[in-house]
Amino acid sequence: MGPVSTSQTASLAFLKGHGTENDFVIVPDPDNTIDLSPRAVAALCDRRAGIGGDGLLHVVRSAAHPEALEMAAEAEWFMDYRNADGSVAEMCGNGVRVFARYLQRAGHATAGDLAVATRDGVKKVHLAKSAKAQGSAHVEHPGDGDITVHMGRAVLPEDSATVAVGGRAWPARNVNMGNPHAVAFVDDLAHAGNLLTEPRVSPSSVYPDGVNVEFVVSRGPRHIAMRVHERGSGETRSCGTGACAVAVAAARRDGADPSVTGAPVTYTVELPGGRLVITERPDGGIEMTGPAVIVAEGQIDRAWLEAASAQGAS
DSSP states (O other), X not given: OOSSOOOSOSEEEEEEEEETTEEEEEEEOTTOOOOOOHHHHHHHHOTTTSSOOSEEEEEEEGGGOTTTGGGTTTOXXXXXXXXXXXXXXXXXXXXXXXXXXXXXXXTXXXXXXXXXXXXXXXXXXEEOOOEEEETTEEEEOTTOSOEEEEEEEOBOOSOOEEEEETTEEEEXXXXXXXXXXXXXXXXXXXXXXXOSSOOEEESGGGOTTXXXXXXXXXXETTEEEEEEEETTTEEESOOHHHHHHHHHHHHHHTTOOHHHHSSOEEEEEEETTEEEEEEEOTTSEEEEEEOOEEEEEEEEEHHHHHHHHHHOOO
């Protein structure tokens, strides 16, 4: 197939959403009929010549996608996530929340519990109800309550690495949340530089498939702030798996391990795009809670996408 599947229709439906300003192009495709090549994804995520986004959420029924078929009995929907450069990613924490919000908006899910299939397995999601005051009554407003994602367990490989920007370098904690992270604790977030280019991580053998790099400072007890350079996307306003990784790294730095103490540990993580609350439970499970917003929907011109895909996106 070509960059995007042939069809009699001249347009392709899309939505735009964000979770703490980590933004995504959403392409609903329940039957998996759209072949989105890396160039097509990069064209859509281009912020000047396309719609713009840190990544793309391809919404497919699990039973219709070969990578999710074995999860179909547990999760009806598969999040086929792509980075802004078109590369495939295992997992995106903010993306899962926006994905769930889309399913709620489209009538495929309601407030309560939901299972979403990802390349990192099935993620359990909880969509909170939200009641807003309207006069003397409280009216339910579906679609604006926080969303909690059960992110699974963090893996802490023994391999260590060093992160460098300019003339500064820091030891990095290796944390895997289904995707790889290098967490560096710094004195000032400005020391991360402009993050237009990927920070240097050595030795390269620790992360053979690339890595998301987080720079972290303390703001108070169980309160941290971070910036992130996401693999394949550059600096983003937020990274859900990154927030989980830094919360776990901070807990270990602070001498807290729920599997040892039997008590959960919660960190508030400030990101450029907002705030996430991360809890690590004694069984190792990690929960991430934060907002997700759908801001627009429309139609993509299919002829433009095919032309942009053929030319490549900058």
